[in-house]
Amino acid sequence: MSKKTVTDDISAEVRLELYRTQVRLREAEQRAFDLFLQNLVKGTSHLSLGQEAIAAGFAVAMQKGDLSFCTYRGHAHTLARGVPVEKVLGELMSRDNGLMRGKGGSMHLTSVEHGVMGSYAIIGAHLPIACGAAWRAQYRGDSDVSVCFFGDGTTNIGAFHEALNFAAIWKLPVVFVCENNLYMEYTPIADVTAVEHPAADRAAAYGLERIIIDGNDADEVLRTARKAYERARRGDGPSLIEAMTYRHSGHSRADPAKYRPEGELESWKKRDPIKMYRARLLKLGVSEAVLNTIDQEIKDEVEAATVACKAAPAPSADIIFTDVYADGGWAWRN
Amino acid sequence: MAELTYRDAVARGIAQEMARDPDVVLIGEDIAKAGGVFKATVGLYEQFGPRRVRDTPISEQAILGAAMGAAMTGLKPIAEIMFADFAAVCWDYFANEFPKSRYMTNGQVKTPLVVRLGNGGGARFGAQHSQSVENWCMMIPGLKVVVPSSPIDVVGLMAAAVRDPDPVIFLEHKSLYATKGEVPDGEIVDTLGTAKILRPGKDATILALSLMVPRALEAADRLQAEHGIDCEVIDVRSLVPLDTQTILASVARTHRVFTVEENPRLCGWGAELMSIIADEAFYELDGPLVRITTPHIPLPAADVLEDLVIPNAARIVETVLRTLSN
Incomplete structure (x- = not known):
């Protein structure tokens, strides 16, 4: 690998990290889907297959201490902060080795030690919460940025608009990232939104720049993230970024996505973020052997995680009554 | 002070x-x-x-x-x-x-x-x-x-x-x-989950909250002065955590219990308390568990109407009298 060709404003190391992260998210989520087909993943799950460049780009651009706020479609954002695959798959498989020992499930992945401050399953709820974390940073003079990910459907709920206005008037160090995958659940977002770009076309209402990026290009995502984080750390306030992308699977595991017009998925698969990024790295002079090694390492990591999860016990019943209150228990009376 | x-x-x-x-x-x-x-x-x-x-x-x-x-x-x-x-x-x-x-x-x-x-x-x-x-x-x-x-x-x-x-x-x-x-002057720190007996009594326990507390106290004074009935008034103060011990101990002394609740009737906090009392102090009771609540309606605006529906001292006195005389 020649560093001269592969490094511009993004270093070779960072580019390989972007590649590795995207492959990791893809392999882990593909495995989650396979395990679901084997009836080993219980409950619901919402995959980000095809959207990995957004999670990878924003996470790789973060510093330690920056905070991620995710939605129920949060596996990718959680993994991108370095949470072990085993912890995530274990939670999806209702095992005791899961991130929350099975108490949260797929839609609530949280790892405070990695800066993943929660995955929120009520649309819009976490935008104000991310504002609060950013308010704390501003209040204390901390340098961390709160980054809040959500889908296009979220732009039509009240909390989105309350949070945008709130972040703007208080100039909070928060970055709002709309992953526009063209569908709110089963309905085209264009059918239910007054403007073409559900997030970016609302930015002006809150005095913010209109930012639309190719969410399938990890380099473009990373550059955008860096700019937004710098702005937040400078004290210049929030950003709202609309990243265009496409999910390869349905809304949730229950959805075969038959509502999509013929050929749409195929045309987006040609723009698969991982395929495109691999091609770019090869063009920039990274050897195929280096990429193949990364691919194999990730495959091994996911396989080892799967084996560990299959062998892990179910959570014990005694945790049903823990951590309702801060004393560790659930007592509501004497 | x-x-x-x-x-x-x-x-x-x-x-x-x-x-x-x-x-x-x-x-x-x-x-x-x-x-x-x-x-x-x-x-x-x-x-x-x-x-x-x-x-x-x-x-x-x-x-x-x-x-x-x-x-x-x-x-x-x-x-x-x-x-x-x-x-x-x-x-x-x-x-x-x-x-x-x-x-x-x-x-x-x-x-x-x-x-x-x-x-x-x-x-x-x-x-x-x-x-x-x-x-x-x-x-x-x-x-x-x-x-x-x-x-x-x-x-x-x-x-x-x-x-x-x-x-x-x-x-x-x-x-x-x-x-x-x-x-009092100086720092004051109370404890969540503690009810307060504001007026000790031996004939009946009245459990109240918030605005209903002064009304329950007024009713207790009138029941004592006009009818010789000695009510214990407990300010529940904290619904969660809930101080059931103070409440159950009072019921064990008075053997009669009333709640005074400002809320509309269904699923009021008093219903939960009464269910606990029925479960855990049933054999201490000498009569029915009686809840005094706002009727199950939205609140009207007009003063004369609002005053008719939110429990007041007169209604507490009348309900306690009627219940104890049965």
């Missing part, structure tokens, strides 16, 4: 905690420069400045979400939702976010915050600005619910709420804001 209004006690309790702990911050609509629409936060902006006492837009979801995010990452926010009825427009935070984050994350996320709300009727504001919402909050595992009736309790329970590591819903009664009481 000074005589304070209930509204001044709110500001005093908050000031006590803000002076003690720089992580305590206060946000809400009109709470800073204007001192609050109920004037319960007067002077705090002047004392602690715009960084710690901050006005917000009319955005209840943003207020509570911001309080939660700040609490999760190290602050101890106090957020005001002006009229308790407005809890309905930000209910997600009460029902889904504050109380479940700790549990769902296996203890990783903590939300030590206080939400203050202007609760209750009597101000002729009609059905959307007069409700008593303590029951909405009581039913959610993970919340704590505090409902003080006097200035001294406001100060002490506010301090306890701010210092508590869990989300605490603090319901201030709008019709009590102007009432007065003696409050």
Whole structure:
């Protein structure tokens, strides 16, 4: 690998990290889907297959201490902060080795030690919460940025608009990232939104720049993230970024996505973020052997995680009554 | 010792905690420069400045979400939702976010915050600005619910709420804001989950909350003076945690029990208490468990109508008399 060709404003190391992260998210989520087909993943799950460049780009651009706020479609954002695959798959498989020992499930992945401050399953709820974390940073003079990910459907709920206005008037160090995958659940977002770009076309209402990026290009995502984080750390306030992308699977595991017009998925698969990024790295002079090694390492990591999860016990019943209150228990009376 | 209004006690309790702990911050609509629409936060902006006492837009979801995010990452926010009825427009935070984050994350996320709300009727504001919402909050595992009736309790329970590591819903009664009481000088810190026997008695126990407490006390005085019936009045004060021991011990002494609840009848806190008493003190009882509540209706605005539906001393006297004479 020649560093001269592969490094511009993004270093070779960072580019390989972007590649590795995207492959990791893809392999882990593909495995989650396979395990679901084997009836080993219980409950619901919402995959980000095809959207990995957004999670990878924003996470790789973060510093330690920056905070991620995710939605129920949060596996990718959680993994991108370095949470072990085993912890995530274990939670999806209702095992005791899961991130929350099975108490949260797929839609609530949280790892405070990695800066993943929660995955929120009520649309819009976490935008104000991310504002609060950013308010704390501003209040204390901390340098961390709160980054809040959500889908296009979220732009039509009240909390989105309350949070945008709130972040703007208080100039909070928060970055709002709309992953526009063209569908709110089963309905085209264009059918239910007054403007073409559900997030970016609302930015002006809150005095913010209109930012639309190719969410399938990890380099473009990373550059955008860096700019937004710098702005937040400078004290210049929030950003709202609309990243265009496409999910390869349905809304949730229950959805075969038959509502999509013929050929749409195929045309987006040609723009698969991982395929495109691999091609770019090869063009920039990274050897195929280096990429193949990364691919194999990730495959091994996911396989080892799967084996560990299959062998892990179910959570014990005694945790049903823990951590309702801060004393560790659930007592509501004497 | 000074005589304070209930509204001044709110500001005093908050000031006590803000002076003690720089992580305590206060946000809400009109709470800073204007001192609050109920004037319960007067002077705090002047004392602690715009960084710690901050006005917000009319955005209840943003207020509570911001309080939660700040609490999760190290602050101890106090957020005001002006009229308790407005809890309905930000209910997600009460029902889904504050109380479940700790549990769902296996203890990783903590939300030590206080939400203050202007609760209750009597101000002729009609059905959307007069409700008593303590029951909405009581039913959610993970919340704590505090409902003080006097200035001294406001100060002490506010301090306890701010210092508590869990989300605490603090319901201030709008019709009590102007009432007065003696409050000692110096720091006051009370304990959540403790009921208070305000008037000992031997013939019946009356359990009351908030605005119903002074009405129960007035009724008890009249029952004693006019009918020789000696009622014990307990201010429940905290619905979660709930001090069942004080209540069960009282029932074991008096053998008769009444609740006085401002809320509409169905699923009121009194129903939960009566169910506990029926389960655990059934053989102590000499008569039926009787709840005195607002009928199951939205509150009317007109003074004559509102006064007919919210329980008052006359109705308590009449109900106790009728029940004990059967």
